[in-house]
Amino acid sequence: MENKCGMSSAGGDRPTVMVTNDDGIDAPGLRALVRVLVSTNRFNVFVCAPDSEKSAVSHSITWRNPISAKPVEISGAIAFAVSGTPADCTSLGISKALFPAVPDLVISGINMGSNCGYHIVYSGTVAGAREAFFNDIPAVSLSYDWVGGRSKVDDFSLAAEACLPIISAILVEIKQKTYPRNCFLNIDVPTNVMNHKGYRLTKQGKSIVKMGWRQVTSDAQGGQMLSTMTMDTNSSYTEEDLSTKHEHLIFKREVRRSHVEDGDTDYCSLQEGYITISLLGALSPAELDSQSYFKQWLPRVTECLSSSAL
Template sequence: MGNDGVSNSDHLPSIMVTNDDGIDAPGLRALVAVLVSTRRFHVLVCAPHSEKSAVSHSITWRHPVAVKRVEIEGATAFAVSGTPADCTSIGLSKALFPTTPDLVLSGINMGSNCGYHIVYSGTVAGAREAFFHGIPAVSMSYECYGSRPNILQDFTLAAQACVPIISAIIDEIKSNSYPSSCFLNIDVPADVANHKGYRLTKQGKSIYKMGWKQVTSDTHGKMLSSMTMDSTSPAPMEIDAPNLSQEHTLFRREVIGGEYDEDADDDGDRKVLKEGYITVTPLVALSQTDTGSQAYFKSWLPGVVERSSSSAL
């Protein structure tokens, strides 16, 4: 597989695309088509073979991943049985492509990734993994949910709206002036045709209130279960809920309240996205240390042993 891909003699910059919605997702297909149509890039694709939404930065460790060549016009593409982080990692390893891409794009995700949802996002993880490897990366999401009659056209507009940013990043990479201390998270508003432009934002604190609801096999259908896995399992097994024993009770997540945001800052990502802007949020690999908490625990920690000894008397 390593012999497939772009020629080393061709100096067009290369962009690798991954996602968490799967290699057949309209967001990825639209993004790839738009990138190919510019004729400015070599386009590589290394994406999950099926949907891997909300897997965060999980990786496959205990069993191999399967890789299959996929035909996508204008691109060299592979589908991988692993997570978005797996896809980025193997795509950068030169096991599939002869050279390391200049830029990794993860998306375009169906649904926004703002605030605390960034932690859950497989889309963001696809870009974060590239950042771990020292490769510039961008995660990209579009605020749309469910089926829409013109979904591919909408994603195409979202991709086209992001091309100026992608092109500018490539130019900065060429001149060795692009910062290596972060990666970017971009969210495109629902009404992309009438977006208000780009706004630099920061990660806010928005999150949907989630709960759990007990369900029956009739309402749940098939489920992915770790209860059938062991160290020799080749992959998670899909099982029919009716085949579960009577000892098992089924629950599924559900939204129990609207989205809330404790961050009142005007430059929070979710707030600015709702105003109709394309948000551009620099992210780092780890959460930043809270300075207020640092001060508190600096005075608190030395007394922990003393208080523990006193309470034992």
């Protein structure tokens, strides 16, 4: 039996979804997403996630050293904690070396903090989905715009439930072999998820938090960094001349300023209260005006080189 969206009900051939993240396998966002997926009784759920936080590691992979995978008890799912990066976890999870089947869909998240604009480049969450895309497996990265003092852990469950129609619709298209394989999706859920304004198809913008460095007395001082690259600016630092007291100079990142552009970009739409859906690919091509400039520039350089050789 199928529901009105075409999803097979319990007892039919259930699609397999693999969940990963960059906040670690114990993160509340991942656990909430898995609970919601399992509770529907529509999916086989695998979990292959880092054994500790790996925020802002981008698409780094473990190359020279082996990694370990430890079974973890998560109700309704087959789960492993992996001593690698998010990209490692996805690569291992889809390889059939760990699980008995290749997942139909990889979901990376739910991340604690939004992933918009240029921060997508830093994001381990997005990398978890991108790695699946590299291997021709449909993928989605999910992030919740967590704001300290306003957000609650229960908001992760609300975010998962709000994205469930998108996940279900993707799996229907995959089953029907009509889902496009030339992109993957990056979804951000607004802080006030209870009153979100619906889904909006957006594009990756150029928003970024400009970071600086401050010399500090201890590497343990400073705020917690999220994959949005935002930092707790209320943290205090004690500065002193370390060069006379220590062999090593210690530095911590700090927020200097933010850059946000106007328009129908992911960040702006997210701040307006929409669940944003951005299509991403593997490459980041330069803008057309830059391409035009360098088409004229390179022949001039070549001509100058030829002239100097005479």
